[in-house]
Amino acid sequence: METLLFPFQFAFMNKAFLMMAIIAVPTSLLSCYLVLKGWSLMGDAISHAVLPGVVLAYLLHIPLIIGAFVAGMVCAVGTGFLSENSRVKQDTVMGIVFSGMFGFGIVLYTKITTDVHLDHILFGNMLGVSTTDLWTAGVIAGFVALVVLAKRRDLLLHAFDPVQAQAVGLRVGWLHYGLLTLISMTIVATLSAVGIILAIGLLIAPGAIAFLLTKRFSYMLAIAVMVTTLSGFIGIYISFFIDSAPAPTVILVLTILFIGAFIRASRKSRQATIAD
Secondary structure, three states: OOOOOHHHHOHHHHHHHHHHHHHHHHHHHHHHHHHHHOOHHHHHHHHHHHHHHHHHHHHHOOOHHHHHHHHHHHHHHHHHHHHHOOOOOHHHHHHHHHHHHHHHHHHHHHHOOOOOOOHHHHHOOHHHOOHHHHHHHHHHHHHHHHHHHHOHHHHHHHHHOHHHHHHOOOOHHHHHHHHHHHHHHHHHHHHHHHHHHHHHHHHHHHHHHHHHHOOOHHHHHHHHHHHHHHHHHHHHHHHHHHOOOHHHHHHHHHHHHHHHHHHHHHHHHHHHHHHO
């Protein structure tokens, strides 16, 4: 028993567990809408596009989260503008914009000399989160969660049928760019924990798993949060004993759960087909 409880004796491990519990809520809720709306690539685009904003913020001596948020919004708004004013499809535009911004960020990153470990922005440093990081993530997570839950029905209708949403009087533009803003804010909240590379895992996997386990959206939201929280706890706990980085271990656990959910859904589908 002493061995099992050993990780909880360290303050950095307890902070890692707390950080994961904080970011699990907004990432899970948003992942459900991203999966339903088919915006997986948009989450990936924004998460990678924040890099030049982070580097420029460091060079300008302003908070890194401000640069990350601004860069994420530039990517989101720029993608929307280009897709609406050209014949190129949105997924193609997203691929070009986010790869271009990420490449620009890498060029900037390799050209600066600093004692600050900006690698943590890329890959995360969950075991090194500070109290300030926890407060920042907590405030952002709380705001995003409240907005998503308050507007969950409007966002759901917009995800399934934007035309119908506009017909019933919803402000589709506000919902569209509001959701993009929430995604950017959530990615900023996850920077210190999982970094920009693995942030997409938390924004997609929970919703995909929940989508395979239930057909009711209200249950989907709850399942996504529980899956992310459980995966976060297991991943961080296991990483302590196998001496691995917590963030990729958490994503690996989520991947295993997705495979399990996919196998379960496939079996149920085959059984239903046979029964018919």
